[in-house]
Amino acid sequence: MANDAMQAWKKKLRQIYGVYTGIFLIFVIALWIGENMGLQQKYIGYAFLFGTIGVYAAIGILSRTSVVAEYYVAGRKVPAIFNGMATASDWMSAASFIGMAGALYLQGYDGLAFIMGWTGGYVLLAVMVAPYIRKFGQFTIPDFLEARYGGKLPRMIGIVSAIIVSFAYLVAQIVGVGIITSRFVGIPFEAGVFLGLSGILVCSFLGGMRAVTWTQVAQYIILITAYMIPVVAISYKHTGIPIPQVMYGQALQVIESKQKALVNDVKEIEVRQEWKKKAEELNAKIKELPESWQKGKTELEKKLKNLPTENPERTKAEKALKDYPKTPEEAKEKWTATMKEAQVMSKPPKSYVSPPSDTKGIINFLALTFCLMVGTAGLPHVLMRFYTTPTVREARSSAAWALFFIFLLYFTAPAYAAFARSEILTNIVGQAFTSLPGWVAKWASVGLISIKDMNGDGIIQFSEIIIRADAVVLATPEIAGLPYVVAGLIAAGGLAAALSTADGLLITISNAISHDLYYKIINPNISPSTRVKIGKALLIVVAAIGAYVASFKLAIIVELVAWAFSLAAATFFPAVVLGIWDKRMNKTGAVTGMIVGLLITTYYIIGSRFYGIDWFGIKTIAAGIFGLPANIIVALVVSRITAAPSQELQEFVDSIRYPKGAVKGGVEE
Template sequence: MTNSAFQKIRSAVMRLEGGFIKNLGRVYGVYTLGFLGFVIIMAILEQAGVSAEKIGWMFVGFTIAIYALIGILSRTMESGQYYVAGREVPAVYNGMATAADWMSGASFIAMAGGIYMNGYPYMAFLVGWTGGYVLVASLIAPYLRKFGCYTVPDFIGTRYGGNLARFCAVIVLVMASFTYVTAQINGTGTVAARMLDIPFEWGVWVGLSGILACSMLGGMRAVTWTQVAQYIVLIVAYLIPVFWMSNKLGYGMIPHLSQFDAVLAVQELEQLHNLGAAVDPAAQAAAGKLKALSVGINDASDTLMAKWKFFTLVLCMMLGTASLPHVLMRYFTTASVKAARQSVGWSLVFICLLYLTAPALATFTKLSLLDPNLATGIIGKSFADAQSLEWVQKWTSAGFLKLVDGNGDGLLQLQEFFMNGQIVVLATPEIAGLPYVISGLVAAGGLAAAMSTADGLLLAIANALSHDLYYKIIDPKADTGKRLVVARVLLLAIGAAGAYVAAQKLTGILGAVAWAFCFANSGLFFPLVLGIWWKRANRAGAIAGMIGGLASGTAYLYAVKFAGMDPWLGIDHLRFGMIGMPVSLILMVVVSKATEAPDEETMKMVDSIRIPKGEVVQNS
């Protein structure tokens, strides 16, 4: 093919892409109507007698097929499109994609369950995750976009200079992102196991196949447009059951306002059902790792230690949010620094739609179980009747729920109801007696949430390894085609490793997510922030900060979680970033001050990053 012919083809492709960008509203409007139409068809099929199992298969199959189709249509062999979607994503749609990237299986599946099982203390996740975007907007995202990099290690390597700093950033990124991605694959496995009636260990591989179909061929370009589609599904799936339950239970059409009356009702019912009574050891042994409800939904302790633990969890989640590479790389895709700032604002809008709803969902779900006047209320009723319920049998067979008549009185007590908190959202439609089509809708939303985040995480790892390790360190002469082949092979290998680890069930979704945040903030927060805001920060300081912060945090995690050490000042394994971050900061400042200052060119580069206008500082 001649060069002129190639240019003509390239120009035609660019015109098509430009038309797509201009008509995004119409494209996703049609997509949304199509998805709602599919839900209506499923509701009609349910009324016509189609089995729940078949409806579950259709929901999972249809949504995965749509995401895979978007991923295939977005395939590319251009490095700029693969790594940063051509830097042409409008702020509103990048905000939607970021929200989908962010609202992972932890947010959609596990957060409301954490609030349900543990009450007020778990609101720290919600506060920390949302508050972290204030730090992203004010301290990091616009400046990384002005820098013009492809990945977070790309910024670290260029800002501080040398391959060792870049390599250290890659190590932190891989540890944080791989830990996080196992949680997301865990989420897809949970959904697939329930909806397809297959073992969890098989479900993780089903979920992985959909994840790879979305991201493998088109990289960030495919992931971006897939995540916009996934956000639409997940937010519709999350809101509809809550609004439906609020109205059905007599609390009106706006659950965000009426949930406070429902909280009071739940507290009264918890007292009625003797909340806090000791769990029978034999019953707990029979339930295994499943947990009995042990604290109230509004159990806000006034002790100094409780306040300290709440504050430290919020801080770890906030600074972890501002350090996660898969979140920060989303802002590399915008057209300008201004668009990056706007994108953060839109991200918060779309995230808050779900986060402000999670406490209401937890409250109405608990109310549906505890109120003896409701047909759905099973606590305090016949144990045999409770065991005969279809949703109880299905979740019990999946290994996420167990009823144990510990005292043998034939009644189901609150302390005899054992469950895995991460099924609360998925089981809510069945618990509340909603049509099964709503269960399918929620499962599709949970799958979309877990897949969208897994897409971004796998891409962050593969891009860092292919761009920063392979291209920048191992083979700087590699052409674009070879780099993208390496990226895709790594994507496949890392995804398979994540599915294998997730199948081992080493920790729950929220626990794995908290670890990922702490890995990220221990190793990356201060090298990123000081790299932008402190010109004196140098290579030796950044390397010391990354290595020292990550090593100290990881050592503390191992000691507390696996070696039996008592936590220091209430800093348990979910908060080990409170150890790693101070070590990182102190080492970075002390070593930077004790060694030679960066050269004049680097200092000028840092100054230029903070100017909101003008050309990007460098292009990868």
Template sequence: MSDTTGLGRQKAFNAKLFRGYAAYTLGFVVLVLLLAMLEVFGLERQWIGYAFLLSTVALYAGIGIMCRTSDPVEYYVAGRRVPAIFNGMATAADWMSVASFIGVAGTLYLSGYNGLAYILGWTGGYVLVALLLAPYLRKFGGYTIPEFLGARFDGNMPRLVGVMCAVLCSFTYLVAQIYGVGIITTRMTGISFELGIFIGLGGVLVCSFLGGMRAVTWTQVGQYIILVIAYLVPVIWLAVKQTGDPIPQFAASSVLTQVVEREQVLSQDAAELEVRNIWQSRADLMQSRISKLPESWEFEKQQLSVKLLRARANDAPMVEIRSLEREYAAYPKSVEAARTAWTKARDDFAARAAPPMPQAEPFSSKTEESPQAIRNNFLATVLCLMLGTAGLPHILMRSLTTPSVGAARQSVFWSLLFILLLYMTAPALAILVKSEIYNNLVGMPFVDLPAWVSAWSAVDRALISILDLNHDGIVQLSEIQIGGDVIVLAAPEIGGLPYVISGLVAAGALAAALSTADGLLLTLSNALSHDTLLRVVSSRMGGGRQVILSKVLLLVVAFAAAWAATRTPADILFLVGAAFSFAASTFFPVLVMGIFWKRANQWGATAGMVSGLLMTVFYMVQTQAWLRELVLGVPRSTPVELWWGIQPIAAGVFGAPVAFIVIVLVSYLTPKPVALTNQLVDYLRQPESVGATPAVHRALHEQSEQTQKH
């Protein structure tokens, strides 16, 4: 009777959720249509941006306020009653970070076929989550991943190392999300980058601070609805505009042939060749300066000083004088600074002198890399992102919120389906935007440049820069420098769509950034409060006090990440890649071995996580130029030696095998785990069980307290 009653309540709860989110979706669509009508009647673009920003942040804050809670089970795991389909939507939103939303299509635009490594790796990782991790973690029934490590490996040492790794992975990822929030809000409204960061952060904090995982879950469902609408509307519109076909994938397949033909024409165009020759001459000039250091540094400085003095003496136009003054002020302060700056300039000029990256040719490159090295890097990136996806703590935590083990498996299926809905569209968007650039922007007179070029250039010149290098007044492809992040955000403007669609896309990107930031903040604060202060420092802390402490730490972490984001860190893609490498080399090996190998003990687990992390960091430091300069003091101009052509973004492929090997070796060289650990492993691998039994948990907590006393 009780089972029937519980099932009926669950069905009623599900029906209520469907009705609520259907009304939510309808309300958002009405808002977009209303803003579109107001744009027709002359509403300024800035106010459209404000409307999207304020309305969506208010929606998220409203959900957070309604879902506020101080109950530990609700705060940490949303009461373990999130239906599989809604948990799949929340996981997809948690996953669809700003790097995924705006970065995947941009990477495919710039890298062509090679960019598919990100789609294959990120989606393939969910197969590993479903098969190897999610059901077993849900069966354990804890609150966090470090809590599982502490229980499975008999003590606080693996737990604390897990906390350290969770902080490293999640904080790196969080800074990238908040940095993306700053870019998006600046473009939406015109406010300053720093103010945009803190406005977006306010929306995050209202949800995660007031309601923890309960508020974050239901907010992420709403955010997924917004981001999927925002992603699909412009790409479908572009597909219909260019081909008349509303299915983007079919439209892109026909447009791709035209893009390839256009690439071949541009590669032989006389004006294009002229511009590339100019870029190559500039690259040769930089190389000449580098080869003549240190004399060239002093000589070029004197030449610049003479130019400035002559301009002032001859009453040259003030624009020319100011330009020379800025150039003189920015001149490298030392020989090594000149070597670094000129080496970077040489490489940039040489890259722009090369033909465009072929959109459909596999394992191609604009540099001198061999196809074998590119293939190695492609496969390494796929593998690293798969393992990293399966090891990210904020993704694994979502499996702890479902009602049962079966629901955890179903949740991963829904997550993958909802993610593929966007990822299968990203290649089409990249091709359609490239077609717009090739056919409309290339060949346009500079005096007729569209407004979106100057608007995005004002946000950051790294996003887009167009320079009339050969002074013919016509835009050539090699004169366009475009960043990957602008492809999605500016796609509506590039395609000539109404500005309200641009605001919609920005709102979707903001939703992607905030949803991931919510999950990361909870992961960080819960690891520091629940797994460090509660389990290690003060095990007698009450439930209410635990939640309060977690909220305080959440604020601290949020403002620390915001401060780091305002320092304008490395590019978003590298920060995200670093987070995946850290997760691949620490959490994935130790979780898999902890679930499927009884002999793994706390010494092996601890040594494996530490060694995998150190190996990953070592490779990153050796092969990432700016990181090597920061840590080792080696000038950026010093050539980088890659192992088998693998870029530092895939460093986890070296750390993960090291972690697996160290776990096995150290576990064999140290005492076997206690009997209780073997019982726990047997229990987790029993398919008929649902949830963790009180007896197992009671024994685990008693053992944890005894370990703490000793």
């Protein structure tokens, strides 16, 4: 009977989401027809933004619940294929949808570290962690840490780590939401962040993991459709074959040919000299701090004071003063970042398809790949998804489905990057500044694209174009001259990616506080309904704090996400994996290792990003390369010099590792 009920449930879900997909495609086609009939672009943007958020809100309302098991783990009745879609949606954040192709656009071969690390990490997760986490049951990763190691201390360390890791990741998603809403609704970034916040909350507030799961399935359908359509259209436009994953090799040939020609181009050399001069000027200002900061501020204030109110230059001066660093410390950070960018722009473009040629580049490539891989297998919001399946078998199947759904996007990202760079080199470089397309000003208004005539010749040089990583996917449809409805579609996809991951992260953080901290440690006698109410209240508080922090745009999306992965790699991965595969690992070793890994990684992230600390040339985004081995070494050593876990805990490890019916030591369990 149970099996018949599950089959009927699967059939009903297929019908519901089949109809949903059909309606969404009709909606896109209707907007395309409307554009051809003169529908204004802003209304297309409104339709995609508010239409999709409205659908997510409806799912959230229909999935509302106060039942603890439904709120925390969706009642453990999510079929494998749908859990795979939800996991993929949860996993493919704004970094995957918005940032990854941008990283490949800017870095070429070096950007493959993101694809290799994230994809390989998911294989690691599926093989070494996911089925065993599901067999354990319960609701959260701190639940597992307490049950595996005993006592409240492992839970507390897990709570702190989950909040830090998830919050860094959450801020990145909210930044992505702010970028999309500000560009396609025409509001300031800061306002876009809080508008997007409402979209995040409607998906998760009323129904917790139950609402988030079914919303994430809907979001995956939108994000993968939105990601594929533009690049398929571009591939057909350039090659006549709508299979970008196969045909982007032609774009790579164009890129290599044109970039080689740029190396010795006289005008390009002039622009690179201007960048070099700017870098030297900034370096001098940094050395003269704080006097240079005070001098610049005084000059701006004096200029503003001498400008009449009606003078159009006054608005520019007011903006310049508003954007001027508030302190010498802030000036040092901003000027250093700008100086490094100028130094990069002053160099001729390197081969787009060649691997790193120097030892430092190779080490950073491998370090980042490794951190992303092990961080993937330690992310608490992803691990939680495997608690929602009915059985261990379904957990294994859902991991395989999720990997397939993730593959569809990851296999396409290099094509996106290549076609975008080819479009810029072919259709933008060499054009007159007087004929700049309209999309440049639109994306410049949100700070993601800058094109300035550095050498004053009136012609656009490649070295005069700055495109941020976060703009590439969102702007490519407009760069390629596709209908605006395609740009709106991809904005809806980016929004779906950011919202889906943000929902999962919000649930993780609120659960860490309401379930793991308050219920499990502070007040075990609290009623189930009160637990759920506290969780809902915390969703609002955490989302508001995340939006406030995101409004400062601390770093690009990919950088923020890489920090989260490094922190997860240095904290959760060793504790969870050693907890499953090493029966000798005890509480003292695991807790000490997690603390050491967290402190070392956090120290290097902050130090390398803001204070110039440099260990072996490793970049800040690969900070986990120091915390992870430190965690493992400390955990193994401490666990070996302290008392072994009890026989009961060792039997608990066996019960997780060996599924029912498995053969252990020649004897069937």
